[in-house]
Structures are given as C-alpha cells and as structure tokens.
Amino acid sequence: MKLSLNPNAPDRRLLDEGRRTRAMTWIMSVMLFLTVLSGGLGLGMLAATAQLDRQLSGRLTVQIVEPDAAVRDRQARELVAALRSTAGVVRAAEVDRARLAELLKPWLGDTGLDPDLPMPAMIDVDVRGDAAVRATEEAARRIAPSARVDRHAQWLSPVRSFMATLTWLAGGLVLLMASATAAVVLLAARAGLDTHRDTIEVLHMLGSTDLQVARLFQRRIAIDTLLGGAIGAALALGLIWLLQSRFDALGSELMSGVALQQRDWFLLLLLPLSFALLATFAARVAVLRALAKTL
Amino acid sequence: MASGMANIVQFENVGLRYGTGTETLSDLSFTLTSGSFYFLTGASGAGKTSLLRLLYLAQRPSRGVVRLFGEDAGVLPRARLPGFRRRIGVVFQDFRLLPHLSAYDNIALPLRVAGIPESDIEAPVREMLAWVGLTDRGKAKPPTLSGGEQQRIAIARAVIGRPEILVADEPTGNVDPDMAERLLHLFDSLNRLGTTVVVATHDFHLLNRIPNARMMRLEKGRLHDPTGALRHPPASPA
Numbered sequence: 167m168k169l170s171l172n173p174n175a176p177d178r179r180l181l182d183e184g185r186r187t188r189a190m191t192w193i194m195s196v197m198l199f200l201t202v203l204s205g206g207l208g209l210g211m212l213a214a215t216a217q218l219d220r221q222l223s224g225r226l227t228v229q230i231v232e233p234d235a236a237v238r239d240r241q242a243r244e245l246v247a248a249l250r251s252t253a254g255v256v257r258a259a260e261v262d263r264a265r266l267a268e269l270l271k272p273w274l275g276d277t278g279l280d281p282d283l284p285m286p287a288m289i290d291v292d293v294r295g296d297a298a299v300r301a302t303e304e305a306a307r308r309i310a311p312s313a314r315v316d317r318h319a320q321w322l323s324p325v326r327s328f329m330a331t332l333t334w335l336a337g338g339l340v341l342l343m344a345s346a347t348a349a350v351v352l353l354a355a356r357a358g359l360d361t362h363r364d365t366i367e368v369l370h371m372l373g374s375t376d377l378q379v380a381r382l383f384q385r386r387i388a389i390d391t392l393l394g395g396a397i398g399a400a401l402a403l404g405l406i407w408l409l410q411s412r413f414d415a416l417g418s419e420l421m422s423g424v425a426l427q428q429r430d431w432f433l434l435l436l437l438p439l440s441f442a443l444l445a446t447f448a449a450r451v452a453v454l455r456a457l458a459k460t461l
Numbered sequence: 462m463a464s465g466m467a468n469i470v471q472f473e474n475v476g477l478r479y480g481t482g483t484e485t486l487s488d489l490s491f492t493l494t495s496g497s498f499y500f501l502t503g504a505s506g507a508g509k510t511s512l513l514r515l516l517y518l519a520q521r522p523s524r525g526v527v528r529l530f531g532e533d534a535g536v537l538p539r540a541r542l543p544g545f546r547r548r549i550g551v552v553f554q555d556f557r558l559l560p561h562l563s564a565y566d567n568i569a570l571p572l573r574v575a576g577i578p579e580s581d582i583e584a585p586v587r588e589m590l591a592w593v594g595l596t597d598r599g600k601a602k603p604p605t606l607s608g609g610e611q612q613r614i615a616i617a618r619a620v621i622g623r624p625e626i627l628v629a630d631e632p633t634g635n636v637d638p639d640m641a642e643r644l645l646h647l648f649d650s651l652n653r654l655g656t657t658v659v660v661a662t663h664d665f666h667l668l669n670r671i672p673n674a675r676m677m678r679l680e681k682g683r684l685h686d687p688t689g690a691l692r693h694p695p696a697s698p699a
Contacts, residue, residue, distance in 0.1 A: 182561040368557050371519060372571045372618075373547035376539075458539070461521065 180369070181362050181382050190354050190387065194347070194394025194445070195401075198438050201343040202402035205434050208336025210410075210424040215329045222318040222326075224256070226302055228289040230310045235284070241310035242287035248305045249291055254298025261288040340437075347441055348448040351391075355383055355452035370460070380453040384446045391445040395438030403434060468528075469495040469626060469657050470516065475525035477511055477682075485511045486682045489525070493659065495625070498652045498671050501661040503679035509661040510554065510630055512679065516659060517551045517628050518542055530625070547575055550624035550656075554631045556615040558603040564614045565590070565599035571622040589617040593647065608635035616647060626657045633664060645670050 228245065232238035242260050249258035266288060274283075293299055299317065306313040319326070359366065366379055406426065413424055426434075470493035477486040486508045493499060501509050514520040515527055518534060527534045529545060537545065550571075558567045569586045590596050593613035603611050612635055619627055629648065633641035641664070649671055652658045662668075668676060678685050 179562060179566065180559070182559075364557070365559055368559060369570075369574065370543075371517065371546060371551055371557075372574050373543045373622075374574045375543045378574065461519065461539070461542070 190390040191394040195398040198395040198398030199402045204339035206406040209430040211333040214424045225318040226291040227316045229314045230287040245309045257292040351445045351448040352452045355449045376457040384449040387449040388446040391442040399438045467495045471528035473526040475522045478523040498674040499659045500676045507679040508682040548625045550619035550627040552619045552629035568617045609640045629660045
C-alpha cells in the first residue's frame with residue numbers, strides 16, 4: 167500500500183473517515199496551546215536569567231564607610247585609581263554624591279542631606295572574570311580597610327534562583343505535556359483499532375503487514391496532531407506576542423530580558439512538529455504492539 | 462485429476478479447540494493437490510468454517526500439523542503470514558466487504574495491499590468487474606448492492622490477486638439457484654486456470670455441477686463419509 171498525503175488517494179479511504187472523531191484534533195490543540203505557552207515561559211525566563219547574569223555577574227559596588235570625610239574621599243580616589251589600573255576591571259567610578267543624595271532622598275528627606283552626615287563613598291566597578299573580583303577585594307582591603315565589597319549577583323541571587331526555578335518548571339511542563347500527548351495518542355490508537363477492527367481483520371486476511379496497518383493510523387494521528395497543534399500553537403504564539411508587547415511597554419530593565427529572540431520563536435514553532443513526530447511514533451508503537459497480539 | 466500434482470495443503474492429525482471447550486475439529490488428515498477443486502460439505506456447525514479458517518491462516522491448529530505450500534503453518538512467524546495470505550484468496554461467508562469503499566476499491570484492495578502501482582490496478586479491476594458481470598457497478602458502495610452483487614464483488618476481490626488457493630465459505634448461500642450456478646461457473650473457470658479451489662457448502666445440489674470436484678464431508682468436526690458415495694481426498698501418507 168502506497169501512502170499518500172493526497173486526501174483523495176485510495177489508501178486514505180481505507181479507514182472509514184465517517185467514523186472518525188474530531189476529539190483528537192481539539193485535544194492536541196489544547197495540549198499544544200499549553201505546551202507552547204510553557205515553552206515560551208521557559209525560554210523567556212532563560213533569556214531573562216542570561217541577561218541578569220550578563221548584567222550582574224561582573225558588577226560590584228565598593229562602600230567605603232569612614233566617618234572622617236577627608237579620609238573617606240582620599241581612600242575613594244586612591245581606590246578608583248588603583249582599580250582602573252587593575253587587570254580585568256572594565257570600569258571603576260565613584261558614584262556622584264548628588265546622585266547618592268538623590269537616592270537617599272526618599273528616606274532622609276531634603277533636610278537629611280546634612281554635609282556632616284557620614285555617608286559612605288560608593289564606587290561602581292565592572293569587572294571581567296573572578297580574578298578581577300578578587301583583585302578588587304584585595305585593593306579595597308589594602309587602601310580602605312573599612313571598605314565593603316558587594317557583588318550585585320549575590321544580592322540578586324534569590325531573584326535569579328526564582329527565575330531559574332521557573333525555567334525548570336516550564337521545561338518540566340513541556341515534558342509532562344509530551345508524556346500526556348503520548349498517552350492520549352496511545353489511547354486514541356487503541357480506540358481506533360477497536361473501531362476499525364473489521365477493516366483491519368480484512369486487510370490482514372488480504373495480506374497486509376502490521377506495518378501497513380500501523381501506517382494508516384500513524385498518518386491519521388500525525389495529521390490530527392499537526393492540525394490541532396497548528397491551531398493551539400498559533401493561539402499560544404499570539405498570546406506570547408501580546409504579553410511580550412505588554413512587557414516592552416513596562417519599560418522595566420529586568421522584564422525586557424524576558425523578550426523572546428528569533429531563535430526562541432523558531433524553537434516554539436518546532437514544538438507542533440516535534441509533537442506530531444512524537445504522536446506518530448507513539449501511534450506506531452501502540453498499533454504494532456496491539457497487532458502483535460493477534461494472528 | 463492429473464497424477465503427480467504437488468500437495469499444496471496437508472493436514473496431519475489436526476485438532477482445533479477454541480479456548481478450553483471441546484474440540485471443534487478432530488483428527489483431520491488429508492491432502493489437497495494443486496489445481497484441484499474441492500467441495501467441503503457438512504451440516505451447519507460441522508466445522509466447515511473452522512477448517513477454512515485454518516486454511517486461510519486466520520487460526521492456528523491446537524494440535525497436529527497444517528502444511529501450506531510445503532511449510533508448517535502452525536509455526537510460521539507472524540512476519541511471514543502476509544506473504545502466505547497473499548497466495549490465498551478468501552470469499553467470506555459474510556463477504557466482509559469494506560462498506561465505506563466502492564465496489565471498485567474493494568476489488569482493488571488485494572493489489573493495493575501487495576503494493577501494485579495505481580497505474581497497473583485499473584485494468585485488472587475493470588476486467589474483474591466484467592468477469593463477475595458488474596461492469597456498471599464499480600462506483601457503488603456495498604450497502605447499495607444486492608446480496609448476489611456483494612457476493613460477486615467478494616469473489617472478484619478474492620481472485621484478483623491470482624491466488625494459488627481460493628477458499629470460499631458458503632459462497633452460494635445468499636443467492637438464487639441461477640446465480641449460484643453462475644458463481645460456481647466462475648470458480649470452475651478459475652480452477653481451469655490452475656487455482657486450487659475449496660468451496661464449503663451445505664447445498665448438495667451444487668456438488669454434481671463440477672464433475673471433477675473432490676469432496677470432503679465433515680460431521681461433528683471429523684471428516685466422515687458414511688455412505689461412501691462422496692469422494693474423499695486421499696489421506697496424507699504417515
């Protein structure tokens with residue numbers, strides 16, 4: 167039996183289309199909608215985590231807590247100069263005092279910015295590599311023993327950890343959906359075998375191989391999965407696009423990392439195809455196993 | 462029948478039991494020679510259909526040996542069954558036409574199963590439709606055909622692949638006497654082309670229509686010939 171995708175091909179008529187239900191298409195549509203959403207969440211979180219890593223892993227803040235303003239300012243200047251000549255340090259700059267006052271304004275108010283207030287000197291440092299971090303810490307200890315070095319990655323690590331958890335959760339959901347799809351296909355294939363038992367028996371008696379019969383089912387299930395998958399994936403991709411445009415409107419630096427790249431969209435588009443392949447394989451296994459029990 | 466013809470089927474002490482019940486067929490030993498015509502007779506429930514099921518590989522024997530084309534069918538691996546089945550044409554008692562396919566597609570089915578290209582299918586199917594006198598009914602679906610027409614489509618489907626053995630289970634059971642004779646004539650002409658034909662029937666009037674036919678009579682699952690009037694095929698040599 168030659169298998170054709172032409173809907174009018176003779177082999178396409180072997181299984182009675184009149185006894186076919188559309189349930190499989192709609193189930194696959196829902197499955198793929200949820201899977202693509204999960205995949206979108208996972209890829210978005212992965213991108214955001216990567217951006218967070220890029221932005222924070224090499225960023226440090228050195229605080230020089232020194233009550234004597236003259237000593238503090240001298241230490242700050244010396245440390246900035248030392249850091250600028252340190253290998254691996256990309257940028258070292260003292261935070262402008264006016265900017266610092268601006269940042270403190272919500273807590274201390276206009277009157278709180280007294281020149282006698284012992285505000286620490288803050289130095290923003292961008293480094294490349296762990297060696298540069300260690301060099302920064304050593305320089306700070308040497309020049310300003312009271313200095314404290316904060317790694318941004320450290321204080322944002324709970325956020326990063328949460329995003330990583332979401333990524334894993336999304337990946338897990340995609341796998342779970344794939345398993346559920348395979349299970350649904352197994353059940354559908356068995357039900358199909360039952361519905362078309364008479365036809366299959368006749369085909370067997372005429373000399374059909376199990377593989378020929380399996381192909382009839384796997385093609386039908388592949389088409390249902392592709393059709394349902396295309397509907398579900400299209401809806402999910404539309405929703406993701408809508409959400410992404412809402413994130414963009416927020417203007418948040420953190421949320422902008424959630425944006426999907428071209429590669430991510432391509433991966434999401436591959437999901438319906440992957441699921442169709444998975445469904446085809448599951449149908450083939452289910453039908454061949456069931457037929458192996460007959461003569 | 463010419464002597465020296467090859468044994469196409471051999472039954473040796475064959476028994477068939479469904480589940481844990483009593484044996485439906487017991488101690489069957491006979492040989493069918495290639496190119497012969499056989500009638501299998503017996504009352505309803507005698508085991509004719511069960512014997513035919515063993516012949517067309519829908520069933521394996523519970524005991525004994527069934528040899529088809531020289532090979533023990535009881536131990537044939539499943540993967541080889543389709544190849545054997547393509548050498549056997551079957552006319553089922555209930556026709557088993559696929560109701561959603563046209564008469565044309567039903568007849569073409571064995572060729573499509575065998576992987577014959579579509580371009581090579583139309584001519585033999587048209588020829589078969591003409592042979593069974595249903596040239597103008599090719600597009601009709603089985604539910605719209607009469608019993609006799611369905612029967613003829615079933616016969617055309619069984620013979621289109623030029624099987625080495627044709628097995629027909631009560632092929633004249635649903636048709637009038639004229640049509641029954643016509644169908645027998647079709648079987649006879651196929652037999653003349655070299656196909657071994659086995660026809661199960663309980664219609665004794667048909668038996669003398671094919672003068673050279675051999676006969677097997679089943680009673681309660683055993684080959685039986687109480688009067689000696691019926692011709693048994695020879696038993697297999699031990």
